[in-house]
Amino acid sequence: MVTTGDVGVVGELHVLAVDDSFVDRKVIERLLKFTSCKVTVVESGTRALQYLGLDGDTSSIGFDGVKVNMIMTDYSMPGMTGYELLKKIKQESSVFREIPVVVMSSENILTRIDSCLEEGAEEFLLKPVKLSDVKRLTDFIMSGEGKKVGGKRSQKRNRSDDCISSLSTTCSTVSHPCDLSSLSPSAMSSKKSRL
Amino acid sequence: MDRNNSRRQLAAMKQSLFDQGHLDEQFIQLEELQDDANPNFVEEIVTLYYRDSSRLISSLEQTLHFCACGRERNPLDFNKLDTIMHQFKGSSSSIGAKKVKAESTLIREYCRTGNAEGCRKSFQQMKKEYVALRKRLENYFQLVRQAGPMERACRPK
Numbered sequence: 001m002v003t004t005g006d007v008g009v010v011g012e013l014h015v016l017a018v019d020d021s022f023v024d025r026k027v028i029e030r031l032l033k034f035t036s037c038k039v040t041v042v043e044s045g046t047r048a049l050q051y052l053g054l055d056g057d058t059s060s061i062g063f064d065g066v067k068v069n070m071i072m073t074d075y076s077m078p079g080m081t082g083y084e085l086l087k088k089i090k091q092e093s094s095v096f097r098e099i100p101v102v103v104m105s106s107e108n109i110l111t112r113i114d115s116c117l118e119e120g121a122e123e124f125l126l127k128p129v130k131l132s133d134v135k136r137l138t139d140f141i142m143s144g145e146g147k148k149v150g151g152k153r154s155q156k157r158n159r160s161d162d163c164i165s166s167l168s169t170t171c172s173t174v175s176h177p178c179d180l181s182s183l184s185p186s187a188m189s190s191k192k193s194r195l
Numbered sequence: 196m197d198r199n200n201s202r203r204q205l206a207a208m209k210q211s212l213f214d215q216g217h218l219d220e221q222f223i224q225l226e227e228l229q230d231d232a233n234p235n236f237v238e239e240i241v242t243l244y245y246r247d248s249s250r251l252i253s254s255l256e257q258t259l260h261f262c263a264c265g266r267e268r269n270p271l272d273f274n275k276l277d278t279i280m281h282q283f284k285g286s287s288s289s290i291g292a293k294k295v296k297a298e299s300t301l302i303r304e305y306c307r308t309g310n311a312e313g314c315r316k317s318f319q320q321m322k323k324e325y326v327a328l329r330k331r332l333e334n335y336f337q338l339v340r341q342a343g344p345m346e347r348a349c350r351p352k
Contacts, residue, residue, distance in 0.1 A: 022247045023286040026240055030228050076281065106285050128221045128289050131228065 013138055014038040014066075018048045018073040018085065019104070024127070028072060028104075031134045040068075045080030045088075048073065054092060068099055070122075070141055072129075075105035075112065083116060090120040100141060104129055201341040208335055217328055222291030238336040244290045245329055251283045252322065259315055276314060277306040287325075294324045 015037045017028045025041045032039040042048050049055045052066060071089065073082035080088075086101050100122035105112065113124045125133050212218045222237070229236045258276050284299035298321035305313035 021282065021286055023240065023244050023289050026243060027289050030233070030236060034228050106288060127285065128224070130224055
């Protein structure tokens with residue numbers, strides 16, 4: 001059984017990171033540890049579900065429960081994509097649905113971003129993920145905001161309508177996100193207004 | 196002093212890696228994740244990258260049918276190529292390998308347009324850069340070690 005929102009004894013967030021790339025797993029792990037998070041890294045959506053106890057095989061897991069405060073998943077993975085993992089988690093009971101899920105991708109594709117946000121993703125980050133992205137996320141979750149997620153189309157989406165409606169215009173002007181040093185592409189792809 | 200000399204060389208080496216477009220901002224981002232407990236993180240990641248991507252390089256070479264015999268080559272599996280390149284580009288981007296990443300983007304474009312010759316040529320360009328960068332980074336990290344811990348320890352957490 002997974003509990004969410006509860007921060008560990010020392011005020012540490014526990015983040016589950018999912019990525020099929022070995023290098024990216026190492027980087028995200030370091031980013032999260034640097035921001036004082038406890039990190040569990042897995043290589044696939046399947047493994048992530050197993051870890052959370054959502055694979056229908058909970059009897060094989062010997063421990064009481066896993067406290068995960070946030071999930072960060074790569075989008076493009078063989079087998080189960082990050083999007084599919086996101087959907088599976090959001091379709092679960094309220095306990096799991098409340099876990100903020102952040103999707104990461106090296107590709108700045110509007111339809112992809114939009115479908116992830118529609119499906120309840122907390123944020124969509126462009127890779128390579130920066131320390132500032134992770135800090136922003138962990139601050140946000142530590143502040144307790146992460147608990148307020150409603151159904152699929154959460155109230156966050158409504159509150160950040162100005163951000164979403166400008167998303168298409170800002171993103172359309174970003175043709176080479178990696179070359180714009182003054183603009184953070186991942187910030188543009190997130191619901192920035194409430195952070 | 197040897198150390199000061201090393202530090203000057205180090206700064207110059209780093210500057211040229213950036214000026215010549217071999218590395219981008221991501222490399223700096225990784226350096227900023229180093230601290231006393233993890234002083235060699237960047238070197239570790241770069242080592243992992245080269246180890247991990249070598250199998251992708253082999254796979255690419257195989258898929259591109261590079262053979263010395265010069266006989267008629269079979270059509271390329273562009274989908275497979277693009278899939279491998281997506282992975283390769285991703286990890287190259289994660290270590291800040293700017294030129295490798297740019298060449299990878301080019302290869303993917305050729306995959307999309309089904310241009311076999313373009314794929315092969317840009318792969319060769321990319322591999323050249325990939326190999327050259329490895330050497331330069333090896334030298335860089337060697338100098339980092341010579342320059343001493345002061346070079347790494349000044350990052351506030």
